[in-house]
Amino acid sequence: MIPAGKRAAVIRALDDEGVDYVVTDETSGREYTAVATFPLPTAAVEPVLERLREAGIDESTYTVIVAAETVISRRFEALEDEYEEEAERGGDRISREELQAKADDLASGLRTYVLMTVISAVIATAGLLLDSPATVVGSMVIAPLIGPAMSAAIGTVVDDEDMFRRGVRMQVLGVAVAIGAATLFAFALRWFALVPPGLDPLELAEVSERLAPNVLVLVVAIGAGVAGIVSLMVGVSATLVGVMIAVALIPPAAAVGIGIAFQIPRLVLGAGVIVAVNVLSINLSALVVLWYEGYRPQSWFREDDARAAFLKRAAVLAAAIAVLSVFLGGVTYESYVASTTEADIRTAAGDELAALDSGLELLELEVDRTGTVPPLSTERVVITVGAPPGGVEGVADALDRRIEATIGTDVRVEVRLVTIDRA
Numbered sequence: 383m384i385p386a387g388k389r390a391a392v393i394r395a396l397d398d399e400g401v402d403y404v405v406t407d408e409t410s411g412r413e414y415t416a417v418a419t420f421p422l423p424t425a426a427v428e429p430v431l432e433r434l435r436e437a438g439i440d441e442s443t444y445t446v447i448v449a450a451e452t453v454i455s456r457r458f459e460a461l462e463d464e465y466e467e468e469a470e471r472g473g474d475r476i477s478r479e480e481l482q483a484k485a486d487d488l489a490s491g492l493r494t495y496v497l498m499t500v501i502s503a504v505i506a507t508a509g510l511l512l513d514s515p516a517t518v519v520g521s522m523v524i525a526p527l528i529g530p531a532m533s534a535a536i537g538t539v540v541d542d543e544d545m546f547r548r549g550v551r552m553q554v555l556g557v558a559v560a561i562g563a564a565t566l567f568a569f570a571l572r573w574f575a576l577v578p579p580g581l582d583p584l585e586l587a588e589v590s591e592r593l594a595p596n597v598l599v600l601v602v603a604i605g606a607g608v609a610g611i612v613s614l615m616v617g618v619s620a621t622l623v624g625v626m627i628a629v630a631l632i633p634p635a636a637a638v639g640i641g642i643a644f645q646i647p648r649l650v651l652g653a654g655v656i657v658a659v660n661v662l663s664i665n666l667s668a669l670v671v672l673w674y675e676g677y678r679p680q681s682w683f684r685e686d687d688a689r690a691a692f693l694k695r696a697a698v699l700a701a702a703i704a705v706l707s708v709f710l711g712g713v714t715y716e717s718y719v720a721s722t723t724e725a726d727i728r729t730a731a732g733d734e735l736a737a738l739d740s741g742l743e744l745l746e747l748e749v750d751r752t753g754t755v756p757p758l759s760t761e762r763v764v765i766t767v768g769a770p771p772g773g774v775e776g777v778a779d780a781l782d783r784r785i786e787a788t789i790g791t792d793v794r795v796e797v798r799l800v801t802i803d804r805a
Contacts, residue, residue: 499560523631607668
């Protein structure tokens, strides 16, 4: 929309940029005298809009349409060649206005957002209790969580406070709704005896893997955040990337609900840490990528405010992740110590049984570790040994001495002899 007195300046700017355009007289009011329509390559949108703003066109007088399938223009190929280097350098980065529009498109209505989150959480809960990876993956496809996460980051870098706050509110609401729906559904399953009596969720692989998170969950969350924001910047299908973000949030949120319903505090803690770390990491990675790619507010005098908001929010997110990473690091270290200790005990027990040379063989090994702060201490070792008929004396004492010498601590060793007769 060309305001009165700006027609010549706009046409000169478009001519200087080598853009094909159509100018139509506007007769509906005195404020605007004409409408100009013109096609642009993706990389040219932001520079040309900036040139038009210098000519007197403000953001309320233009619309960027991104759904054009075909452009018939004699000079369009030349314009593409002109901006080809910039497109290669920026990876076909879209303009700030397009990015904001895409974020708005991903923000579904409140009712739809809540409904789809509830359905996704219920399906994920059923999948975890069925120990069905396929069902858990299916729940992620319908989770509408990519929009709020991306909106919060975009709102920060372009200094759109309303978009940022809406993104944060929707993320908090989504996580709360997912955990609440999973809790109620798991309670209902127990109340109506739709799960086997005495079921221990921790015996299910899909649930137990959310019990003790390690630092690798950071890789998943950061990767999801980077992929999400890059998909918006270059036009990759946001639906597919949204599944990756749902991977980081929906299953652990469902695990928290199961932990509440089945009264398993350590599952609530472990899965809750995963949810918190993933939400923070997705937001931080998206925020850093956007700022690195050069997205800034339209007005230069708002850049300082945007920079201050970016630094403040990035610092808060990084600090929170660092605090939670202490827990993740502790779990990772404990997993390493537990696995190496078990391997050492298994090797020592096998060597000792071989040294006794009485037809003994190691059938099963169980290591119990106790404590509150990693690394935990080895309290008990239960060894199942296959022995020939008649048994062998002194096996328990020999294994106890060998294992204590190997790990360097006093430990209770229990040996279970199973008679094996071979024909």
